[in-house]
Each structure stands twice: as C-alpha cells, then as structure tokens.
Amino acid sequence: MPKNINRRDFIGITGSTLSLSIASNDNFISPTTKPNTSSELISNILNLIEKTPFVDTHEHLPPENDRIANKENPEKTPAPDFGTLFSHYADSDLKVSGLTNEDYKKLISWDLSPKDKWKIIAPIYERCRNTGYLLCVRESIRALFGEDDITKNNCETISQKLKNQIGPGFYRKILREIANIDYAQVNCLQSGTFRESEPASDLICFDISTVGIASSISKIANLNKFSEKSIKSLKQAHETIEHIFERFGPKAIAVKDQSAYGRRLLYENVKNEDIETIFKQFIQKPSLLKPEELKAIQDHLFRKCIECATEYKLPIKLHTGYYAGYNNMPLSRVRDNLCDLIPLIKDFPNTTFVLMHISYPYQHELIALCKQYQNVYADMCWSWIIDPASTTRFLKEFLTTAPAHKIFTFGGDYIPVELVPGHARIARRGIALALSQLLQDNWITESEAPALIQRIMNRNAHEIFDLPRVLKAYSHGT
Numbered sequence: 001m002p003k004n005i006n007r008r009d010f011i012g013i014t015g016s017t018l019s020l021s022i023a024s025n026d027n028f029i030s031p032t033t034k035p036n037t038s039s040e041l042i043s044n045i046l047n048l049i050e051k052t053p054f055v056d057t058h059e060h061l062p063p064e065n066d067r068i069a070n071k072e073n074p075e076k077t078p079a080p081d082f083g084t085l086f087s088h089y090a091d092s093d094l095k096v097s098g099l100t101n102e103d104y105k106k107l108i109s110w111d112l113s114p115k116d117k118w119k120i121i122a123p124i125y126e127r128c129r130n131t132g133y134l135l136c137v138r139e140s141i142r143a144l145f146g147e148d149d150i151t152k153n154n155c156e157t158i159s160q161k162l163k164n165q166i167g168p169g170f171y172r173k174i175l176r177e178i179a180n181i182d183y184a185q186v187n188c189l190q191s192g193t194f195r196e197s198e199p200a201s202d203l204i205c206f207d208i209s210t211v212g213i214a215s216s217i218s219k220i221a222n223l224n225k226f227s228e229k230s231i232k233s234l235k236q237a238h239e240t241i242e243h244i245f246e247r248f249g250p251k252a253i254a255v256k257d258q259s260a261y262g263r264r265l266l267y268e269n270v271k272n273e274d275i276e277t278i279f280k281q282f283i284q285k286p287s288l289l290k291p292e293e294l295k296a297i298q299d300h301l302f303r304k305c306i307e308c309a310t311e312y313k314l315p316i317k318l319h320t321g322y323y324a325g326y327n328n329m330p331l332s333r334v335r336d337n338l339c340d341l342i343p344l345i346k347d348f349p350n351t352t353f354v355l356m357h358i359s360y361p362y363q364h365e366l367i368a369l370c371k372q373y374q375n376v377y378a379d380m381c382w383s384w385i386i387d388p389a390s391t392t393r394f395l396k397e398f399l400t401t402a403p404a405h406k407i408f409t410f411g412g413d414y415i416p417v418e419l420v421p422g423h424a425r426i427a428r429r430g431i432a433l434a435l436s437q438l439l440q441d442n443w444i445t446e447s448e449a450p451a452l453i454q455r456i457m458n459r460n461a462h463e464i465f466d467l468p469r470v471l472k473a474y475s476h477g478t
C-alpha cells in the first residue's frame with residue numbers, strides 16, 4: 001500500500017532548513033495538476049532538487065566572446081532580441097506548425113522591430129505553445145526576466161533585457177547563478193575537432209568531435225589538417241589520429257559524435273588489410289568510392305578513435321534517437337541505433353559509452369542496454385524538452401530497473417545560453433515528479449531520496465567525467 005509521506009517525515013531526511021513552499025518555482029507544479037501525488041511531498045523534493053547543482057553534460061554554446069562581439073553586428077543572426085529565444089529547437093515546432101522559412105528569417109533578422117516580429121509569430125506560437133520546446137522558452141524568460149509569457153506588450157522589454165545582459169561574465173551568471181549548473185560540457189558546432197579559441201574553465205569544458213576525422217569522414221583533407229605532411233597511407237592516418245588524441249585528449253572532457261544524423265551506427269570491425277587498397281582510392285578521389293567502401297573506411301577510423309579515447313580515459317558520447325530539425329528523420333534508421341551499437345559495446349568492454357537523448361523514442365531499449373552492459377550509460381540531455389511527460393516516466397522506469405550510477409540527468413543541448421535555465425527548470429520539475437511518484441508508490445524510501453538526487457544530478461557525472469584532469473592539463477600548458 002502506498003504510504004503517505006508527511007511533512008515531518010520528509011523534513012527528517014532533507015533537513016529542517018527546507019522551506020515547504022515552492023520557493024522559486026512559482027507554483028510551477030500545482031497540486032491540481034497531479035491529484036494523485038501529494039503537493040507537499042513534491043514541493044519538498046523540488047526544494048532539495050533546486051538547491052542541488054546539475055552537471056550539464058551537453059551544450060552547443062558558442063564562445064561567450066563571440067556572443068559579445070556579435071551584439072552589434074548585423075551580419076550575424078539571430079539578432080539580440082526575443083527572436084533569439086525561438087531560434088533553436090522552438091524554430092522546428094514553429095515551422096512544423098506553419099512558419100515559413102521566409103518569415104523565420106525575418107524573426108531572427110535585424111530588420112524588424114520586436115513588435116513586428118511578434119505579429120509574424122503570434123498565430124503560429126499559439127498552435128504549438130503546448131510543446132516542451134515552447135514551454136522551455138517561457139520557463140527561460142521566467143527564470144531570466146520574471147515574465148510568464150511573451151506577448152505583444154512585453155516583447156520589446158524582453159528584447160531589451162536580453163540584449164543588455166550580453167556582456168563579460170554573462171555565461172557564468174546564467175549558468176551558475178540562475179540555472180544552478182556546476183559546469184557545462186560543450187560540443188561547439190563551429191569549432192571542428194576541438195575548440196582551441198579559449199581554455200576550459202571551472203564553468204565550461206569541451207568535447208573532441210570525431211565526426212569530421214573518422215565516423216563521417218568524406219575527404220582526407222580533414223585529417224591532413226592535423227598531419228605535418230599529407231597522408232598517403234592508412235598507417236599515416238592512424239598516426240594522425242593518435243596525434244590528435246595526444247594533442248587534445250588531456251584537455252577534452254569526452255568524445256562526442258553525432259554521425260547518427262547521416263549514417264547507421266553499425267561500425268563494423270574492418271581490418272587494415274581489408275581497406276588498404278580502397279584507402280588509397282579515398283586519398284586520391286573519394287568520389288569514386290562506392291558508399292559501402294566509404295563506410296568501411298569510416299567504420300575502421302572510428303574504431304581507431306575509440307581505441308585512442310579509451311587510452312585517454314575519455315567517455316564516448318553518441319547521439320542516438322530523435323533528430324533535431326524538421327521534415328527529415330529516417331525513423332527506421334533511428335529505430336536501429338541501439339541494435340547497431342551492440343557490436344561496438346561488446347568489442348570495447350573497457351570503453352564508456354554514453355548514449356544521448358535517451359534514444360527517444362526508443363528509451364525502453366536504452367534502459368535494457370544500461371541494465372545489461374557494464375559500459376553503457378544513459379544521458380537525458382535534450383530529452384526533457386522533446387517529450388517532458390515520457391522523459392519523467394523514463395526516469396522512474398530507469399531508476400527501478402538499471403543501476404542508478406548509470407544516468408546523467410541534464411544537458412540543455414542549446415546554442416543560445418539564454419534557453420538553458422528554462423530547460424534546467426523543466427528537468428528539475430521532471431526529476432521532482434519522478435522521485436515523488438516513486439516515493440509515494442513505495443519503490444524507494446525517504447531515506448534514499450537525498451543521496452539519489454545528488455547522485456543523478458551531479459555525482460555520476462563527477463565520477464565518469466574527469467574535470468580536474470582537464471583543468472590540470474591546461475594549467476600545465478600541455
């Protein structure tokens with residue numbers, strides 16, 4: 001029988017200093033929306049969760065200096081106004097709901113006033129305001145500017161405030177102070193293999209990307225950039241990959257690869273002798289290779305990267321599941337992502353594989369893999385805004401099925417830093433709902449809750465990703 005957790009019981013485990021009101025979340029979880037779950041219990045848990053910092057395992061933030069430099073640069077979009085808040089993920093739901101590409105360009109341009117931009121998106125926003133992507137916009141303006149929604153009356157003020165806050169230190173303020181994030185792992189889409197324009201810090205560190213040099217390599221020039229002389233043989237390609245890891249491995253927090261957007265994740269065990277001849281062809285004229293020959297080269301080089309990453313103790317983060325964007329997702333390929341990965345998982349038992357985005361909508365298969373394989377971990381980055389309700393259920397199901405040390409519960413996955421606080425609020429709400437339901441249904445006990453919260457919000461990430469090692473590499477000038 002479900003046991004009611006009363007106020008005194010929960011204060012007993014969480015400490016007497018906790019306030020029983022939903023302090024900063026402004027009735028974000030109202031008792032009326034969850035009639036079966038005690039609102040007091042949720043608010044106690046939410047309070048503890050709000051005080052617990054996330055390690056943010058996945059963002060696409062550009063360098064803060066670029067954002068500052070582009071603040072007055074009409075060549076760069078999105079313009080620093082409220083359109084920025086609709087420029088990532090929300091734009092996909094708006095376009096699926098009828099926003100034309102032409103109108104989208106106006107929304108992020110420097111040419112229109114906020115009021116004129118509002119006229120364009122208001123009717124479309126109304127169609128899709130229910131989704132996680134758009135909820136995240138509202139939660140972000142709540143966290144940043146104290147506004148509940150964007151309307152024709154406040155779109156100018158929000159735009160002004162958004163622009164004014166762009167300045168030195170605004171990433172730290174938004175991530176640390178507003179979103180209560182300890183530090184964020186960044187995979188910068190413009191930086192190629194590794195971001196060298198700035199050092200990692202206690203706030204932001206970087207992934208190595210293996211897309212261009214291995215898993216989706218299309219021409220040798222991508223590897224030649226890292227080689228003293230142009231590559232003529234497979235052996236030289238191997239040495240170049242080793243060199244890349246020697247150079248960036250100590251400074252990187254992980255390897256990130258999103259080749260799932262362009263190919264299957266079946267990386268076969270292709271031997272040197274199987275591809276020596278076609279590799280020469282690849283160097284001379286890659287366009288003459290058959291698709292399966294190019295795939296064999298990519299498979300081979302990606303496995304080489306995994307060997308190197310393992311040597312440097314770098315977890316391999318892989319995009320799995322749902323695609324960003326709209327009107328382009330080969331669902332049968334996405335459906336096979338996890339099945340395709342099993343040979344890699346088995347062939348590299350000492351490598352940590354972090355499978356991102358809960359492989360949505362195939363999250364049950366991910367729970368099964370995490371339960372079955374020692375070296376597979378689940379990352380909930382992005383998933384809270386793709387499908388908040390399913391993601392809450394996923395967390396409940398994961399925690400009663402797979403070991404709790406195998407999950408990372410937050411990554412905003414955003415380019416504009418302004419949208420990270422909203423995503424963090426949604427994630428905290430989801431974690432609070434999942435845990436309070438588990439408590440109320442007696443799947444976990446009160447005494448287990450605080451340590452579990454700590455573990456899934458930051459301890460797991462501290463155990464698997466070695467930020468002190470990264471910071472040491474920079475301080476030694478490696």
Ligand SMILES: [Zn+2]
Pocket residue numbers: 058059060413
């Ligand atoms: Zn991403």
